[in-house]
Every structure is written in structure tokens, then in C-alpha cells.
Amino acid sequence: xSSDQKPTTTEPEASTSxxxxxxxxxxxxxxxxxxxxxxxxxxxxxxNWADEAETxxxxxxxxxxxxxxxxxxxxxxxxxxSSLAMAQQDGxxxxxxxxxxxxxxxxxxxxxxxxxxDLQDDPNNPLYSIHAFEDLELREELLRGLAxxxxxxxxxxxxxxxxxxxxxxxxxxxxxxxxxxxKTAAFVLNMLSxxxxxxxxxxxLVLAPTRxxxxxxxxxxxxxxxxxxxxxxxxxxAVPQTLPPRGQMLEGQIVVGTPGTVMDVIQRxxxxxxxxxxxxxxxxxxxxxxxQGMGDQCKRVKAMLPKNIQTVLFSATFPPQVLEFANLFxxxxxxxxxxxxxxxxxxxxxxxxxxxxEEDKYxxxxxxxxxxxxxxxxIFVQRRSTAQQIEARMTAEGHxxxxxxxxxxxxxxxxxxxxFRNGDAKVLITTNVLSRGIDVQTVTMVVNYxxxxxxxxxxxxxxxxxxxxxxxxxxxxxxxxxxxxxRRDWEMxxxxxxxxxxxxxxxxxxxWDSVEKAVKDVMKNERNAGAMKSNPMKxxxxxxxxxxVEKPE
Ligand SMILES: Nc1ncnc2c1ncn2[C@@H]1O[C@H](COP(=O)(O)OP(=O)(O)OP(=O)(O)O)[C@@H](O)[C@H]1O
Numbered sequence: 001x002s003s004d005q006k007p008t009t010t011e012p013e014a015s016t017s018x019x020x021x022x023x024x025x026x027x028x029x030x031x032x033x034x035x036x037x038x039x040x041x042x043x044x045x046x047x048n049w050a051d052e053a054e055t056x057x058x059x060x061x062x063x064x065x066x067x068x069x070x071x072x073x074x075x076x077x078x079x080x081x082s083s084l085a086m087a088q089q090d091g092x093x094x095x096x097x098x099x100x101x102x103x104x105x106x107x108x109x110x111x112x113x114x115x116x117x118d119l120q121d122d123p124n125n126p127l128y129s130i131h132a133f134e135d136l137e138l139r140e141e142l143l144r145g146l147a148x149x150x151x152x153x154x155x156x157x158x159x160x161x162x163x164x165x166x167x168x169x170x171x172x173x174x175x176x177x178x179x180x181x182x183k184t185a186a187f188v189l190n191m192l193s194x195x196x197x198x199x200x201x202x203x204x205l206v207l208a209p210t211r212x213x214x215x216x217x218x219x220x221x222x223x224x225x226x227x228x229x230x231x232x233x234x235x236x237x238a239v240p241q242t243l244p245p246r247g248q249m250l251e252g253q254i255v256v257g258t259p260g261t262v263m264d265v266i267q268r269x270x271x272x273x274x275x276x277x278x279x280x281x282x283x284x285x286x287x288x289x290x291x292q293g294m295g296d297q298c299k300r301v302k303a304m305l306p307k308n309i310q311t312v313l314f315s316a317t318f319p320p321q322v323l324e325f326a327n328l329f330x331x332x333x334x335x336x337x338x339x340x341x342x343x344x345x346x347x348x349x350x351x352x353x354x355x356x357x358e359e360d361k362y363x364x365x366x367x368x369x370x371x372x373x374x375x376x377x378x379i380f381v382q383r384r385s386t387a388q389q390i391e392a393r394m395t396a397e398g399h400x401x402x403x404x405x406x407x408x409x410x411x412x413x414x415x416x417x418x419x420f421r422n423g424d425a426k427v428l429i430t431t432n433v434l435s436r437g438i439d440v441q442t443v444t445m446v447v448n449y450x451x452x453x454x455x456x457x458x459x460x461x462x463x464x465x466x467x468x469x470x471x472x473x474x475x476x477x478x479x480x481x482x483x484x485x486x487r488r489d490w491e492m493x494x495x496x497x498x499x500x501x502x503x504x505x506x507x508x509x510x511x512w513d514s515v516e517k518a519v520k521d522v523m524k525n526e527r528n529a530g531a532m533k534s535n536p537m538k539x540x541x542x543x544x545x546x547x548x549v550e551k552p553e
Pocket of ligand 1: 437
């Protein structure tokens with residue numbers, strides 16, 4: 001709802017002053033500029049670099065919630081061809097096929113290659129890089145893999161993190177960068193660079209919060225290592241309901257799984273030999289280390305691994321209290337962290353739709369979808385029951401939608417998610433279970449049907465950021481629409497805007513012509529913006545964000 005109109009029944013002045021104070025406080029800071037330490041001069045240190053990110057998942061919300069949401073079903077499984085094909089489709093199509101299924105909102109009038117090249121030339125963009133992958137001393141098979149995937153230049157996080165990760169003796173790393181900027185490739189390349197292909201023993205363990213993300217990471221590792229398979233590379237998943245039969249070991253140098261299942265296959269089922277593990281990586285590390293969620297499981301897994309292994313933590317968000325624990329989990333880590341104001345991805349246009357009531361949200365949603373063709377979109381809700389209701393209503397009205405929540409079993413989740421990835425379902429309704437890490441490049445719209453809130457009913461900053469980060473991946477454009485239906489929603493969204501230093505654009509559900517025009521304009525402007533941002537006149541050093549360098553304790 002708007003600052004000046006609503007709520008009409010409850011203290012309109014308060015709402016107005018809220019908006020005013022919001023306006024006063026909201027300034028979008030410029031990227032900081034400062035000397036840029038070159039990769040070769042890095043010593044174990046903490047770097048604070050300007051950019052963007054943050055989020056929680058359904059797994060995190062295993063703590064009791066008001067709506068009795070249960071934690072997601074636990075899932076497991078070995079690496080298979082489908083995950084490779086999935087990653088292939090997702091990972092490689094970005095540059096190989098610029099005219100993928102984006103229609104309507106995001107007609108790709110531009111050439112994706114040209115636009116991305118511009119973004120990667122822009123020092124203020126997180127995709128910017130002054131190096132080539134060739135400078136990063138990667139083995140030849142990996143360079144070929146990257147080229148086949150269409151990766152032309154590393155992003156900032158890849159360029160910064162890789163030299164730190166690949167140093168010998170190996171050092172721990174805590175790495176933060178905005179959603180969709182290629183953190184997966186950074187930690188996957190570390191593993192693929194360090195792998196000993198003469199041994200089939202598990203050497204690398206990656207933990208991720210959900211089965212979908214674990215499978216996605218396994219797929220990326222398989223794809224990036226495509227030229228190492230005939231030399232013996234194997235990637236295996238450890239997610240529920242896809243494990244080999246009891247008594248059979250998980251085989252593969254790279255194991256990717258969810259923490260509960262990994263704990264189970266090490267300790268109880270004894271299907272994972274961890275004696276040769278040399279790197280432990282946590283993706284979505286702030287979520288994984290959350291003590292109310294999976295923190296305990298991750299700690300227990302780590303305790304079962306050999307001592308003195310390299311520990312690598314990545315996320316788009318590291319709230320201060322979690323960062324503290326992260327430093328205990330990965331002692332003496334090199335640190336690449338970002339200021340909170342730099343976490344939002346500029347290519348994601350943030351909007352909110354002012355609805356008249358909670359019930360009005362559904363009709364506004366359906367009307368919004370009727371306005372334009374959207375390639376693919378994700379609707380996030382807070383509760384499973386809401387997901388089911390919206391799915392039923394939209395399906396009854398002839399929309400092709402799917403819904404994925406922790407209420408489904410592993411196979412059902414895989415089926416639904418495959419339908420969405422393939423484009424058979426264009427709209428996915430889900431809870432926070434899919435808020436983190438999921439990379440489906442055709443997603444051009446994220447809808448926050450419910451404003452994300454924590455279990456203790458505060459605005460959930462991290463989840464908001466991760467949710468909207470499901471669009472706008474690696475330089476793509478996207479839009480995020482939050483539905484606001486009352487004073488509380490408005491206050492929560494305002495707090496989120498203040499936290500990140502952004503102000504979502506208001507759309508009025510009483511004026512659909514203007515909504516349609518505004519959204520189309522937004523998408524057009526965003527689409528054209530990338531190519532105009534770069535400033536080739538400034539040297540890389542002049543324009544690099546500020547890095548605070550500290551020695552680790
Ligand atoms: N150097 C690169 N060149 C081109 N594309 C890339 C490059 N690095 C990564 N990508 C692509 O960018 C997309 C986003 O990457 P990835 O999923 O690793 O992002 P992320 O930083 O982990 O995001 P999140 O915080 O949401 O988990 C993927 O489709 C990946 O294939």
C-alpha cells in the first residue's frame with residue numbers, strides 16, 4: 001500500500017511519516033572506490049568489498065512457526081545424467097543461446113552476449129573482471145569446460161576468490177557476493193583444480209540446504225568438469241531418497257549433499273568414506289550455520305571429517321552474528337565480504353503492488369499475470385497452505401502452475417522442479433524452500449505474495465534478498481513484485497527497503513493501466529541500462545570497490 005493512502009483505518013499519519021522518514025533515510029550509496037590489491041599480492045586477510053546479498057530457507061525455518069510449517073522432507077541421491085542435463089541446460093545456455101524462452105516482459109531484443117560483455121567491462125558491476133580465466137592458472141580441461149559453457153570472463157567474486165582458494169597450502173575462505181554472480185563456479189573450480197583423479201575416494205564435500213540446490217551444484221560440477229570424466233572424475237549426490245542401497249558406498253571424488261543426509265551416510269549408514277576429504281564447502285553458509293536450523297548438523301559433519309581440511313563458506317548474505325560463528329567454523333579464513341547497502345542486484349527492479357486487502361491480493365496477482373507474458377516466474381508464500389490454495393485457484397482458472405513445498409516427498413519435488421526448469425510450468429508457487437541458490441535463467445519475475453518474515457515475526461531481510469535473487473542472474477534483467485495489503489506489510493517492506501538502501505516502486509492495484517505501463521517501462525529501461533553503464537575511461541584501480549584489509553586473528 002502506498003505511503004500516502006493507506007492504511008485508512010489505522011493511523012494514516014503514521015504511515016505518511018513512515019514513508020517520509022523512509023524517503024529521508026534511503027540513499028543508494030555509490031560503489032566505493034579504492035586501490036585494488038592484485039590477486040598475486042593477497043595474503044591471508046579479510047577483505048570488505050562493496051557489492052550485494054542475503055537470505056533464509058525453509059530448512060532454516062525448522063524452528064516452530066506460527067503456521068505449523070514442517071521442515072522440508074529430507075532427501076538424498078547419487079549424481080545422475082538428469083542433473084548433468086539440467087546443469088547443461090541451465091549453465092550453458094546463458095551465452096550459447098541468447099534468445100531462450102523469454103517473451104513478453106523480457107523480450108530479448110538485445111544480444112545477451114553484447115550486454116554481458118558490457119556489464120563485465122563495468123568496474124561497478126559485480127560481474128566485472130580485469131582478468132581472464134587463463135590468468136587464474138586453471139588446468140587446461142577446466143578452461144575448455146568453461147569455454148564450452150560459454151563463460152568468457154570471471155566475475156569479480158570468481159576473480160577474487162579463486163587465487164585465495166587455490167593457494168597452497170590451502171587456506172579457509174569466507175566469500176560473499178550478490179545473488180547470481182557465480183559463487184558456485186568459484187568453489188567448484190577449487191575442487192576440480194585440486195582433485196586427484198587417480199583415486200576414486202571422496203575428496204570434497206559440499207553441503208547445501210536443500211535437495212534442489214545440492215543437485216544443481218552436483219550438475220554444475222559435472223558440467224564444468226566435463227573434460228575430466230574420461231579421466232575418472234565422478235560427482236555424487238547425497239540427498240534423501242536417491243542414495244545407493246544399504247551396504248553400497250557413495251563413490252565419487254566430489255560429494256554434494258544436504259547436511260542431515262550426509263550425517264546419516266557417514267555415521268549411521270556408513271556409506272561415505274570421509275578419510276580422504278580435503279575440502280568442505282558450505283553453500284548458503286549463513287543459512288547452513290544458523291544455530292536454530294542446520295548449524296548443529298554442519299558442526300557434527302565437520303567433526304567427522306579429517307582435521308585441518310580447507311573450509312570454504314559462500315553466501316550472498318552473512319548477517320553479523322552468523323559471520324562470527326562462520327569465523328569459528330572456518331578459522332583464520334580469508335574473507336571477502338560486502339557492505340549491506342551493496343547487496344541488491346541492480347538489474348532486479350523492485351516494485352510493490354498496493355492491494356486493498358489480504359483477499360484482494362489473489363485477484364491482484366491473477367490480474368497482474370493477465371497483463372503481460374512472463375517467461376517464467378516464482379511466487380513466494382510464507383505457508384504451505386497458501387501455496388496449495390493459490391495453486392488450486394490458479395489451476396482452476398486455467399493457468400499452468402506448479403507448486404513445490406517441503407510437504408512433497410523427494411521424487412515429487414524433483415518432478416515439479418523439472419517441469420519448472422523445462423518450462424512446462426511457467427509459474428512456480430513455493431515457500432522459502434526454494435528461496436536460495438536456485439538458478440533458472442528464464443525466471444524474469446519474482447513475486448513476494450507474502451512479505452518474508454522471520455519465525456519471530458520480524459521482516460526477514462536475508463530471505464527477501466535471496467528470493468528476489470532468483471531472477472536477474474548473471475547480468476540478466478528481472479523484476480520483483482511484493483504484494484502489500486495492510487499496514488504491517490507496508491512496515492515490513494519499508495524496513496527491508498531501509499535495510500538495503502533501496503525503495504521499491506509503488507504500483508496501484510486500483511489503476512491497472514498505469515501498472516501495465518510502469519512494469520513494461522521498467523523492464524525496457526532495465527534492459528537497456530546495462531550497455532550504458534560502463535566507463536572505459538576509468539582505470540580498473542580507480543573504480544574498484546573499497547577493500548578493507550585485515551589480518552585474520
Ligand atoms: N564467468 C561466468 N560467465 C558467464 N556465466 C557465468 C559465469 N559464472 C557464473 N555464470 C552463470 O551465472 C549464473 C549464476 O551463477 P551461480 O548460480 O553460481 O550464482 P550464485 O552467486 O551462486 O547465486 P546465489 O547467491 O543466488 O546462489 C549461472 O547460470 C552460471 O552458469
